[in-house]
Amino acid sequence: MRVMVTGGLGVNGAWVVRELLAGGHDPVAVDVQADFRLLPDLEGQIEFEQLDVRDLDGLERVMRSRDVECVAHLAALIPADRDPHAGFEINAMGTVNVLEAARRSEVRRVAFTSSKAVYAAMTGRHGHPEYVPIDESHPRAPFPRLRVYSASKILAEEAGCQYADAYGLEFLALRFAAIYAPGKHDRQANIGVLATIVENAMRGEPVRVEHGGDQGDDMMYVKDVANAVVRACVAERPRNWAFNVGTGTASTLREFADAVRAAVPGADIEVGAGFDHLGLGPMYCVMDISRARDELGYEPRYGLREGVADYVATARALGLARA
Amino acid sequence: MRVMVTGGLGVNGAWVVRELLAGGHDPVAVDVQADFRLLPDLEGQIEFEQLDVRDLDGLERVMRSRDVECVAHLAALIPADRDPHAGFEINAMGTVNVLEAARRSEVRRVAFTSSKAVYAAMTGRHGHPEYVPIDESHPRAPFPRLRVYSASKILAEEAGCQYADAYGLEFLALRFAAIYAPGKHDRQANIGVLATIVENAMRGEPVRVEHGGDQGDDMMYVKDVANAVVRACVAERPRNWAFNVGTGTASTLREFADAVRAAVPGADIEVGAGFDHLGLGPMYCVMDISRARDELGYEPRYGLREGVADYVATARALGLARA
Numbered sequence: 001m002r003v004m005v006t007g008g009l010g011v012n013g014a015w016v017v018r019e020l021l022a023g024g025h026d027p028v029a030v031d032v033q034a035d036f037r038l039l040p041d042l043e044g045q046i047e048f049e050q051l052d053v054r055d056l057d058g059l060e061r062v063m064r065s066r067d068v069e070c071v072a073h074l075a076a077l078i079p080a081d082r083d084p085h086a087g088f089e090i091n092a093m094g095t096v097n098v099l100e101a102a103r104r105s106e107v108r109r110v111a112f113t114s115s116k117a118v119y120a121a122m123t124g125r126h127g128h129p130e131y132v133p134i135d136e137s138h139p140r141a142p143f144p145r146l147r148v149y150s151a152s153k154i155l156a157e158e159a160g161c162q163y164a165d166a167y168g169l170e171f172l173a174l175r176f177a178a179i180y181a182p183g184k185h186d187r188q189a190n191i192g193v194l195a196t197i198v199e200n201a202m203r204g205e206p207v208r209v210e211h212g213g214d215q216g217d218d219m220m221y222v223k224d225v226a227n228a229v230v231r232a233c234v235a236e237r238p239r240n241w242a243f244n245v246g247t248g249t250a251s252t253l254r255e256f257a258d259a260v261r262a263a264v265p266g267a268d269i270e271v272g273a274g275f276d277h278l279g280l281g282p283m284y285c286v287m288d289i290s291r292a293r294d295e296l297g298y299e300p301r302y303g304l305r306e307g308v309a310d311y312v313a314t315a316r317a318l319g320l321a322r323a
Numbered sequence: 324m325r326v327m328v329t330g331g332l333g334v335n336g337a338w339v340v341r342e343l344l345a346g347g348h349d350p351v352a353v354d355v356q357a358d359f360r361l362l363p364d365l366e367g368q369i370e371f372e373q374l375d376v377r378d379l380d381g382l383e384r385v386m387r388s389r390d391v392e393c394v395a396h397l398a399a400l401i402p403a404d405r406d407p408h409a410g411f412e413i414n415a416m417g418t419v420n421v422l423e424a425a426r427r428s429e430v431r432r433v434a435f436t437s438s439k440a441v442y443a444a445m446t447g448r449h450g451h452p453e454y455v456p457i458d459e460s461h462p463r464a465p466f467p468r469l470r471v472y473s474a475s476k477i478l479a480e481e482a483g484c485q486y487a488d489a490y491g492l493e494f495l496a497l498r499f500a501a502i503y504a505p506g507k508h509d510r511q512a513n514i515g516v517l518a519t520i521v522e523n524a525m526r527g528e529p530v531r532v533e534h535g536g537d538q539g540d541d542m543m544y545v546k547d548v549a550n551a552v553v554r555a556c557v558a559e560r561p562r563n564w565a566f567n568v569g570t571g572t573a574s575t576l577r578e579f580a581d582a583v584r585a586a587v588p589g590a591d592i593e594v595g596a597g598f599d600h601l602g603l604g605p606m607y608c609v610m611d612i613s614r615a616r617d618e619l620g621y622e623p624r625y626g627l628r629e630g631v632a633d634y635v636a637t638a639r640a641l642g643l644a645r646a
Contacts, residue, residue: 081489140464158471
């Protein structure tokens with residue numbers, strides 16, 4: 001299948017491109033920058049278009065000329081709040097552009113990378129210490145501490161449903177848990193605490209996280225993200241359009257640090273006690289992934305230890321996080 | 324005060340322009356079309372700029388060149404669902420453009436016309452027969468049968484709050500109840516049932532509404548809308564940013580028809596029994612307007628009889644709804 005991957009050179013998209021190749025598909029990577037640092041071995045080897053999702057006509061042109069059958073739409077400005085105009089234009093309107101271009105060029109499906117940030121505050125039994133998993137019926141509401149990102153994801157989901165209802169475009173939204181991914185520290189600094197711990201430890205720098213070690217959260221590795229995205233592209237007749245994706249289990253930030261210590265011997269990491277290491281309020285949770293299991297055949301392949309170990313090995317292989 | 328009114332020649336904006344003039348203010352009407360049918364007496368008499376809210380640089384240019392102090396942002400594509408790309412681009416991104424241009428040109432305040440469509444379904448005690456008023460703490464959620472409109476209003480509110488927090492731009496959102504307004508039948512057909520009843524009755528045409536006569540709703544006249552918008556422009560130090568605006572009382576569609584019969588003698592109107600005359604699901608409600616009363620000094624001036632009588636007289640004076 002020919003799958004356009006927007007944000008295809010990014011911290012998530014690069015692994016979607018690799019997963020597509022591994023599955024025998026034909027990725028068309030689209031990215032606003034021709035930065036192949038996460039895919040150095042594939043530069044010149046894969047189809048690539050340098051394109052901004054703000055460019056509706058460009059999207060349509062590429063979808064038509066490359067005979068795209070499915071779009072995995074990952075492109076986003078992160079962090080989005082620093083420049084709200086660009087944040088909304090890229091994250092919200094950019095998704096509408098992808099949908100409109102897909103409709104015009106008769107693409108069959110758009111698989112959109114949404115987020116737990118569409119959900120209303122995860123409080124009560126969903127929070128510490130119970131972490132009762134959140135399913136897709138949890139109410140959506142703009143998240144006040146991530147306004148541009150959250151409101152854009154909600155609008156994007158609504159846009160996808162509208163295009164599905166009005167035009168028959170197939171639309172799936174994957175609502176991801178917290179993701180750790182090689183390169184995220186450099187590219188998505190403010191929401192990349194997990195990546196910062198790994199990459200600073202790899203650089204031999206002391207890591208100090210003042211508080212939040214007791215905070216539980218569903219932490220997923222980017223290769224599971226890629227797996228889920230590819231499954232969303234190929235799944236036959238899923239009954240639903242929204243899917244929570246994570247590991248389905250809670251890990252604390254302290255446990256994450258332990259996994260990093262195991263993968264980076266001698267790592268100097270101190271994580272203080274307490275909660276809410278991101279300082280964003282109640283947006284930590286465990287995802288109920290039974291729907292993704294049932295309808296997409298998704299199963300997380302990486303526990304915390306495996307994911308962090310792979311992260312470190314992968315970052316080394318890519319020459320990232322060098323001292 | 325110099326107030327830019329986007330959508331300033333539209334069914335709501337035209338009355339905001341008049342209300343500003345009546346209050347001794349200086350309106351700058353901005354509209355995508357130079358259609359003065361609702362302001363024929365003011366054509367050439369008021370400041371006007373033909374401009375699309377998709378034109379960020381144009382908005383900034385006008386705000387700067389006209390020394391705009393406050394923007395009353397009403398411009399929107401209605402209905403929005405028929406062309407979702409244009410709907411999101413005008414209603415959602417257009418509002419972000421207004422905010423960004425206001426920030427760049429140091430406008431003090433943006434007063435935004437939001438809607439009850441930001442609210443989650445009005446069910447249980449908020450629905451028939453109790454109609455317990457909805458206040459501003461009612462949860463927001465995209466409304467499935469008005470997706471583009473609703474998701475755009477929610478995103479626009481979030482954008483306003485973000486610009487307020489990040490840049491100190493003052494932002495107020497007025498969440499309006501159902502509005503009846505001269506000219507609405509022609510311009511906003513699908514959500515203009517109330518206007519359709521009035522204007523078809525004025526044309527001497529029989530009006531048949533198959534069902535919904537028992538549906539209660541908060542129905543407000545456009546001159547009260549204009550009053551609220553101007554109050555939102557001039558209010559000093561309101562404590563909150565979101566305000567429900569309506570009449571604070573429920574009227575049924577049958578009662579609305581009675582008011583039209585009183586204002587248009589001989590009108591041939593039949594309204595069937597039942598609920599949900601718009602076929603949109605649970606989005607009928609009564610607004611708790613105590614916050615707007617307290618902080619904006621807003622008080623509805625038009626009951627159903629007065630509003631409909633004024634509508635008919637106004638439409639006649641403007642030469643609308645002629646047989």
